[in-house]
Amino acid sequence: MKILVIAEHDNLSLKPATLSAVTAALAIGQPVDVLVAGAACASVASAAAAVVGVSRVLVADHPAHAAQLAESIAALVADIGTQYTHILAAATTTGKNLLPRVAALLDVAQISDIIAVKSADTFVRPIYAGNALATVQSEDPVKVISVRATAFAEAASAGNAATVESLNIVKEQALSAFVGQQLSTSERPELTAASVVISGGRGMQSGENFVLIEKVADKLGAAIGASRAAVDAGFVPNDMQVGQTGKIVAPELYIAVGISGAIQHLAGMKDSKVIVAINKDAEAPIFQVADYGLVDDLFKVLPELAEKL
Amino acid sequence: MKILVAVKRVVDANVKVRVKADNSGVDLTNAKMAINPFCEIAVEEAIRLKEKGQAEEVIVVSIGDKACHEQIRTALALGADRGIHVDTEDGLQPLAVAKLLHAIVQREAIGLVLVGKQSIDTDNNQVAQMLAALAGMPQGTFACGVEVQDGKLKVVREIDGGEQTVLLSLPAVVSTDLRLNEPRYASLPNIMKAKKKPIDTLTPADLGVSVASRLRTLSVEPPPERSAGIKVASVDELIHRLKTEAKVI
Numbered sequence: 179m180k181i182l183v184i185a186e187h188d189n190l191s192l193k194p195a196t197l198s199a200v201t202a203a204l205a206i207g208q209p210v211d212v213l214v215a216g217a218a219c220a221s222v223a224s225a226a227a228a229v230v231g232v233s234r235v236l237v238a239d240h241p242a243h244a245a246q247l248a249e250s251i252a253a254l255v256a257d258i259g260t261q262y263t264h265i266l267a268a269a270t271t272t273g274k275n276l277l278p279r280v281a282a283l284l285d286v287a288q289i290s291d292i293i294a295v296k297s298a299d300t301f302v303r304p305i306y307a308g309n310a311l312a313t314v315q316s317e318d319p320v321k322v323i324s325v326r327a328t329a330f331a332e333a334a335s336a337g338n339a340a341t342v343e344s345l346n347i348v349k350e351q352a353l354s355a356f357v358g359q360q361l362s363t364s365e366r367p368e369l370t371a372a373s374v375v376i377s378g379g380r381g382m383q384s385g386e387n388f389v390l391i392e393k394v395a396d397k398l399g400a401a402i403g404a405s406r407a408a409v410d411a412g413f414v415p416n417d418m419q420v421g422q423t424g425k426i427v428a429p430e431l432y433i434a435v436g437i438s439g440a441i442q443h444l445a446g447m448k449d450s451k452v453i454v455a456i457n458k459d460a461e462a463p464i465f466q467v468a469d470y471g472l473v474d475d476l477f478k479v480l481p482e483l484a485e486k487l
Numbered sequence: 488m489k490i491l492v493a494v495k496r497v498v499d500a501n502v503k504v505r506v507k508a509d510n511s512g513v514d515l516t517n518a519k520m521a522i523n524p525f526c527e528i529a530v531e532e533a534i535r536l537k538e539k540g541q542a543e544e545v546i547v548v549s550i551g552d553k554a555c556h557e558q559i560r561t562a563l564a565l566g567a568d569r570g571i572h573v574d575t576e577d578g579l580q581p582l583a584v585a586k587l588l589h590a591i592v593q594r595e596a597i598g599l600v601l602v603g604k605q606s607i608d609t610d611n612n613q614v615a616q617m618l619a620a621l622a623g624m625p626q627g628t629f630a631c632g633v634e635v636q637d638g639k640l641k642v643v644r645e646i647d648g649g650e651q652t653v654l655l656s657l658p659a660v661v662s663t664d665l666r667l668n669e670p671r672y673a674s675l676p677n678i679m680k681a682k683k684k685p686i687d688t689l690t691p692a693d694l695g696v697s698v699a700s701r702l703r704t705l706s707v708e709p710p711p712e713r714s715a716g717i718k719v720a721s722v723d724e725l726i727h728r729l730k731t732e733a734k735v736i
Contacts, residue, residue, distance in 0.1 A: 247653070248616065249625055271646040275628045278581070278616035287582050287702040290611045300705065305609050306504045310513050310707050317701040353625035353659075357641070357652040370647075374736070398736060406665065416631065416645045416666060423525075423605060423665065425647070431735040441503055442607070448713055452733045454725065460718075469716035469733065472725055482722045487736070 179207035179298060184255060184267040184276065185226050189216045189244070192225040194371055195268035197332035200229055202325040203266050204333070205295040209233035213258070213345075215251050217244035227342050230334040238345040245356030248276045253349035256283035259320055263298070269324035269426075277324050286318035293329035307422040307445035327370060328428035328449060362417050369418065372401035374431045375450070377420055378413070379405035379443075381436020381457065381476055385413040390477070391435060393484035403427065403447075405437045421446035436476045439464030456480075488598035488657070490533045490542045493588055494526040494562050496555040497608045510706040522558045525603025527565075528663040531670040532633055533601050534566035541635045542599070544568050548591055550584055551577045556686065563681035564673035570686035575698060581609075583691075583698035585617035590694035592622055597658060599640070604629050604662040615662035625655040631666040 181203045186193040196212070203210045212226040215238040223237040238254055259265050259280060267273035269291045281288035293311070294302035300315045301323065369375065376398065378391050388402070395402050403420040404413065420427055422445035432450035437443060439455070439462055447453070448467055455468035458475050465471040472479060498504060499519040507514045522530070533545045547562040549555040550573040559570040573587050592600060605612035619626035627633070627642030631650065634641045640655045645664045673681070691698050719725045729736045 248628075249619075252620060271629060271644075274612050275616065275626070275644075278613035279620040279626065281613070282582060282585060282617035282620035285582075287580055287700060288611070288613050288617075289702070290613065304710070305707070306498070306513055307607065307610070308710055309504050310506050311710050312707050313705045315703050315705050317703075353623075353656050354627075355654045357654050359646070359649060359651040361648040410665065415649065416664075417647060417649050422607065422610065431729070431733070440501075442500065448710075452729070452735050453713075453716075454729070465718070466715045467713045470725055470728055471716065471718045472722070473718060479722055483726070486722060486726055 180262045181206055181208070181210045181264040181266065182259065182262040183210060183212045184265070184273070185212050185214045185222060186268055186270055186272050187214065187216060187219060187222040189219045190221055192222050193268070193270070194332055195270050195327040197229060197335055198327035198330040199266050199268045199325045200231055200333040201330040202292065202295060203264065204231045206264055206298050211236055213238065213255065215243045215254055216246060217241050223342050225335070227340040228336050228338050230338045232338055232340040235340050235342045236345045237342060238347060240348045242348050242350045246272070247354050247356060248279050249351045249353045250349045252276055252279035252283060253351065254347055255280045257347055257349065258345070259284055262320060264321045264323060266323045266325055268327050270327070273324050277322055281322040284320050284322065286320050286322055287316060288322045288324065289314060289316060290324050291326045292323055293326050307441050308448065309441070326426060328426050362415055366395060367399065367401045369401045369403055369420070369425050370427055373429050374398045374400035375403050375420070375427050375429045376400045376433040376435065377403035377405060377437060378408055378435050379437030380407035380411065382408060382413060388414060390480040394480055394487065397484060397487040405440070405443045434464050434468070435480065437464055438462045439467065488542045489544045489546065489595055490536060491588070491592060491595065491597040491600045492526070492529050492533045492545060492547050492562065492567065493602045493614070494530060494547055494549050494558050495523040495603070495606045496520055496549060496551055496558045497523045497606050500524055500607055506707055506709045510708055512707050520554070522561055523603050523606045525605060525663055527670045528665070528667050529601040529603050530562045530565050530567060531668045532663060535668065536635070537566070546571060546595060548573065548588065550575060550579060550587055559686055560681055561673065563684045564678040565671060566677070569684055572686055572688045573694070574688050574690050579698050580700040580702055581611050581613035582617055583696070583700060584614050585621055586696045587691060587694055587698070588614070588618050589621040590696050599658060600660045602660070602662050604664055615660050619660040622658070622660070625659045627653060627655050627659060627661040629664040630661050631664050633661055633667065
């Protein structure tokens with residue numbers, strides 16, 4: 179057994195989702211190597227070497243890897259991938275973009291979004307928006323797996339000193355070029371890592387009204403999410419969407435405001451420890467999964483919550 | 488440029504499926520079926536590119552048993568020019584689907600492939616990336632903006648932190664996200680016209696593709712049920728219970 183975890187990073191810091199992927203890798207077996215492919219990414223390599231359970235960090239540091247485009251990174255991973263029994267990455271948009279390309283280059287299946295490791299070849303993954311859990315077994319020589327980060331605890335990020343080796347493989351390609359990105363900046367905790375999340379839905383009626391949610395979030399130190407309806411209506415940007423095809427969250431406390439509870443939204447938050455629903459429609463399906471439901475007008479409830487918390 | 492759009496027949500997005508008693512899968516008996524919502528967005532985008540004069544032909548393909556003719560007809564009614572049905576059993580793995588699509592891409596000299604980013608049944612999110620790898624093409628996944636620019640394709644992608652823009656050489660593979668467009672409805676005259684549009688039927692053998700898989704589903708179980716909790720009467724009661732009972736604030 180030999181496992182490779184692909185680090186997710188922005189050339190400066192290691193993303194916490196990688197720590198969950200390491201935990202999933204350790205549940206499969208050892209040794210666990212971590213690949214850091216980027217440009218001027220030495221700080222990420224050091225961070226990866228400190229993660230408990232990691233045996234070796236491979237650093238492919240090259241200007242061609244600056245934007246970590248799937249076309250070149252997948253070729254790199256496939257090149258070293260045959261030395262491994264398992265290749266894992268977190269099921270973030272980065273991992274989802276990269277891993278299937280790796281799997282196809284290796285002519286193996288990919289197992290998406292696992293939530294449990296049964297054995298070295300058997301895994302559990304949600305299907306139908308989490309309304310069913312499939313246990314799947316792979317006979318592929320290399321198992322390519324994306325990991326649902328909320329289903330695995332983060333490996334300790336300090337206390338290890340894995341060896342760091344540089345990897346002089348560059349698969350430059352002329353197929354795609356990075357043009358730019360517009361990243362949301364927020365002082366709030368990251369949606370997928372926050373212990374409290376408060377989300378607004380169509381009931382918010384406008385983007386401006388999200389200020390009511392922000393005031394409550396400020397009191398709770400919460401991240402802010404949204405339902406697909408709120409994103410589709412243009413109230414808030416896409417990176418706030420919680421659901422089957424958006425972000426999967428599992429905080430200690432999830433507060434759903436003006437969200438009816440469509441199947442695809444529930445898929446993104448129903449593993450939260452405590453769920454609160456605030457909705458004026460007593461029949462809204464969100465109440466079927468809520469631990470605490472408050473049937474009332476959100477425009478009255480949110481200011482009161484902000485004041486009393 | 489010829490555009491290939493793949494559409495998958497899936498259970499309607501509003502149906503809450505139940506796991507079969509023998510844990511062999513989910514029960515879809517008499518369930519309402521539809522084009523996967525992301526695939527519908529891909530069809531719409533292809534038609535818009537054709538309407539803008541950036542594509543000459545839109546070919547729609549669906550892979551599965553005969554029932555998926557219904558979804559091909561829907562796409563034809565929306566404006567696709569002709570259909571291809573790859574006649575196989577249902578439930579092929581994404582790698583097999585990507586291999587079949589790759590064979591069609593080669594046969595038809597396709598300039599752009601548009602597919603949904605994921606199907607709402609198996610939730611894999613793999614086919615576009617796999618097809619791009621097999622065909623040696625660039626990929627623009629989770630697209631919320633697609634524009635042909637000087638013989639290249641500018642794709643805006645929805646990513647975890649916001650949006651990213653990439654420039655792809657053509658031919659390319661694009662997977663569509665929710666905000667790319669709002670699909671139109673088929674008009675009655677177009678539904679009638681679609682009945683006369685051709686649909687070719689091919690088998691994996693015709694395309695020279697083996698659809699065997701080394702991935703098996705051992706069982707399908709229902710998720711742990713979350714039971715409904717209680718209704719609280721006021722904000723005060725809610726805060727009190729979150730503090731003293733749930734202890735989460």
